[in-house]
Amino acid sequence: MNSDGKSSPTRRNFLTAACGLIAAAGADFGVSAAISIAGPSPAIADSEPFWGEHQGGILTRAQTHTYFASFDLISTNRQEVIGLLRDWTAATARMSGGQTAPGSDSGEALDLPPARLTVTFGFGSGIFMKDGQDRYGLAAHRPEALVDLPRFNGDQLVEAHTGGDVSIQACADDPQVAFHAVRQLARIGYGVAQLRWTQTGFLPQTGPNQTPRNLMGFKDGSNNPPTDDPKAMQQFVWVGGEGPDWMRGGSYLVVRRIRIALEHWDRMSVEFQEQTVGRKKYSGAPLTGKNEFDPPDLDAVDKDGNSIIPDNAHIRLAAAGSNDGVRILRRPYSYNDGVNFTSERWPPWRQGMEYDAGLLFVSYQRDPRTGFIKIFDGISKLDMLNQFATHTGGGLFACPPGVSADEYIGQRLFATA
Amino acid sequence: MNSDGKSSPTRRNFLTAACGLIAAAGADFGVSAAISIAGPSPAIADSEPFWGEHQGGILTRAQTHTYFASFDLISTNRQEVIGLLRDWTAATARMSGGQTAPGSDSGEALDLPPARLTVTFGFGSGIFMKDGQDRYGLAAHRPEALVDLPRFNGDQLVEAHTGGDVSIQACADDPQVAFHAVRQLARIGYGVAQLRWTQTGFLPQTGPNQTPRNLMGFKDGSNNPPTDDPKAMQQFVWVGGEGPDWMRGGSYLVVRRIRIALEHWDRMSVEFQEQTVGRKKYSGAPLTGKNEFDPPDLDAVDKDGNSIIPDNAHIRLAAAGSNDGVRILRRPYSYNDGVNFTSERWPPWRQGMEYDAGLLFVSYQRDPRTGFIKIFDGISKLDMLNQFATHTGGGLFACPPGVSADEYIGQRLFATA
Secondary structure (H helix, E strand, O other): OOOOOOOOOOOOHHHHHOOOOHHHHHHHHOOHHHHHHOOOOOHHHHOOOOOOOOOOOOOOOEEEEEEEEEEEOOOHHHHHHHHHHHHHHHHHHHHHHOOOOOOOOOOOOOOOOOOEEEEEEEOHHHHHOOOEEOOOOOOOHOOOOOOOOOOOOOOOOEEEEEEOOEEEEEEEHHHHHHHHHHHHHHOOOOOEEEEEEEEEEEEEOOOOOOOOOOOOOOOOOOOOOOOOOOHHHHHOOOOOOOOOHHOOOOOOEEEEEEEEEEHHHHOOOHHHHHHHHEEOOOOOOOOOOOOOOOOOOOOOOOOOOEEEEEEHHHHHEEEEEEOOOOOOOOOOOOEEEEEEEOOOOOOOOOOOOEEOOOOOOEEEEOOOOOOOHHHHHHHHOOOOOHOEEEEEEEEEEEEOOOOOOOOOOOOHHHHHO | OOOOOOOOHHHHHHHHHHOOOHHHHHHHHOOOOOHHHHOHHHHHHHHOOOOOOOOOOOOOOOOOOOEEEEEOOOOOOOHHHHHHHHHHHHHHHHHHHHOOOOOOOOOOOOOOOOOOOOOEEEHHHHHHEOEEOOOOOOOOOOOOOOOOOOOOOOOOHHHEEEEEEEEEEEEEHHHHHHHHHHHHHHHHHOOEEEEEEEEEOOOOOOOOOOOEOOOOEEEEEOOOOOOOOOHHHHOOOOOOOOOOOHHOOEEEEEEEEEEHHHHHHHHHHHHHHHHHHHHHHOOEEEOOOOOOOOOOOOOOEOOOOOOOOOOOOOEEEEEEOHHHOOOOOOEEEEEEEEEEOOOOOOEEEOOOEEEEEEEEEEEEOOOOOOOHHHHHHHHHOOOOOHEEEEEEEEEEEEEOOOOOOOOOOOHHHHOOO
């Protein structure tokens, strides 16, 4: 029995189901995947729940690897899209428990534990209206909050890394498990959903209460709202009564692919880096504090009356106190796409760019208009970090709430339309 | 004290050395990195030895992540190249022990354990002779075995992923540790060595005696020569008396970036896949056996007299028995560079390519002429797998032996020249 209440083959016996070649050997293969695990870390054997009030991968403690994928819907048939969401839901429920996906599972996750896999689905504006067409009869149900992202100062978005009708973010403590999940969902989607762009990401294996460092060498996420505080999550992350019914308990995802000029950053002194960020590099403490979680004192001045946290330091511009109290939940990963000597960036930094690496910025919020858009408007104009960071892609997606075992992802949207 | 016998700052107190800003707080930071680790897996805290008869990263049990980097040497000054190799040796010795690199370490590996980091250095033909120039007075010492790789049938090598004067392969159980190592070495090389191409790779977190599966879903590496058998390693991996003195105890690296048409592979039946590989997908057993490590019976035929392991199956063509008894040590990783709708591949497969993913094939051998070149010549012409695999980059590098604590990598080459 698995979590959806049905007896299902595990990853170990998928071949029996797939082609019957070894049906006679079924007894050998009918072993639960969990029993056969001999991985290096007990934690990697854990699974995250799939069914529930909210989708996984939002408040879930960040896994070490992600594979984000954006799809274009290429079918104009509403029933096919509903069928796809049904199939994706069933497949994700199985894979979250460490099982194979229905159909011809490609097999690279056989014998691997669930690795805390989560898959988070989101809807881009194209599912409601695309090229002037209301393809699925959903146009009237597009949430007001699902705006078109404005062009921000400095944006160098590349079409090949931007937008999409549906987003899927797989996160797992093993990159092969995350890749496997996206690959199965893409296969299941053949003819209905077409891969548009993808992005891998990773985090270091830090301890559970340690804030991971990004590729700039700074701790990233120190000032996140507390995910273990349901009130804060209701206030900042989950859509409430203000949204359409089908989005209650969901959240809005803003993802940005941010290339960072690491070769230039590395030439800066640590003191300059700290002034730019507004935090100390080693400890993560704000420039006005001693410890990582000390609240930044934005009003503190030195003996000459200058702000100790500079006016254009990143943490000042991102702070709730600079944004009418608004906070967003960041769930960032680093990315490393190797070297690329073609830069999207404006002069003078265009020369000498090597690394195509940086941040896969992932954020969840109750309303992007008062969340990312508001906060990043100020950042994009003033932040000293902009000298090093170029947004080269991304998107905005409405992530519906979680599902119970008799539902499919997005069902409440289609049911009301 | 660290492994080179000197007292050195750990990653935790690098800022003291880097800029003196927090020198007054030294007492707080003088804690060994090993004490502060609270990672999910005890194994990740382990370190691999740096000094020794052979370089690390060849016989080392494969770490879960790699970052391969190829550099062009842009200085024509022999002393600068020697200085770089000295600096790279010292930096690698430190980082292998979980410490920061000399100079302005970028900091993203602060607080992280060594994660079994190894860095393996290799010399391409360009260090001996490039564009007709013997830049460093080494031309006479180019090993005969360091040939120019021939063009193989089906090669679609892309300049941006091919060649280079020096190779550096970082492997670690944390992608951030591997990235950090290459980044520090690239920084130390500014002005002397210029990044040319790089490639990330990963393996699933399998148990220590479990063969990892590649993205085709098959176990990969079952028939490797045994790394715990010094005689086999001497026979197949390490250069002996036949090589130049400076290469004795070294090995030749052939690396190939192999893009695999996963979207086409996924449409094939498991039976077809098994005939193509010559092994069973689930168990990894050869088609003539029951268990993964059963030796393939290349002579076995069915009742009609047809080979059970097909004539153009991958394991037949790669087998020692088909190659005058030669074996090479494979140390492959999977790679995932997302999607790329521009294919290097010839028709009819050019259409419909999505994944830029596949295999970062890494192999070590005593002599590439009787190793990779011999074996792959046959494979490239006959292997059924070629329908799905396209070699899009790579190189051949002479990896010198390991070093003792008073040596630098490649010292014996420069000392004799």
